[in-house]
Amino acid sequence: MKSITKHRYLFMTMLLFAGFTSKAQTSNTTSKKEPVMKTYLIERDIPGAGQFTPVDLKAISQKSCSVLTEMGPKIKWLHSYVTGNKIYCVYQAENEELLREHGKKGGFPVTNITEIGTTISPATAKE
Known part of the structure; x- marks a missing residue:
């Protein structure tokens, strides 16, 4: 049972990390966006x-x-x-x-x- 909980915890941590990384990449590309005409x-x-x-x-x-x-x-x-x-x-x-x-x-x-x-x-x- 501890093993399943540990894997879930690890999985959730990886998802959160991926989400933060994705958000950081999105904000970097947004700042390089062309000015609005x-x-x-x-x-x-x-x-x-x-x-x-x-x-x-x-x-x-x-x-x-x-x-x-x-x-x-x-x-x-x-x-x-x-x-x-x-x-x-x-x-x-x-x-x-x-x-x-x-x-x-x-x-x-x-x-x-x-x-x-x-x-x-x-x-x-x-x-």
Whole structure:
């Protein structure tokens, strides 16, 4: 009987040790996790933006992409909406300062930056 109790005790000790070891490994990998990319809407006041030609829009896009390449993977342009006197850009970035830096390096005005919390669409009504 003592032998069974001793084996159970040893078995439980091993399980606890394995659990603590697993927890320690999990917390180590969590600390090395990539920073979270947030999604932002950038409003840019650009008089006459809606009148830009395809050549103009291509040049602006190329400039933005070259600045993004220089800045690295902490910021990413998803797409933009061109209206009469504004361009609304959707970006992912680790923080708002990277968006301002991108605007400064590219010569793009930054009128307003809003963090996007979530998105909805007609599909949301069906879920």
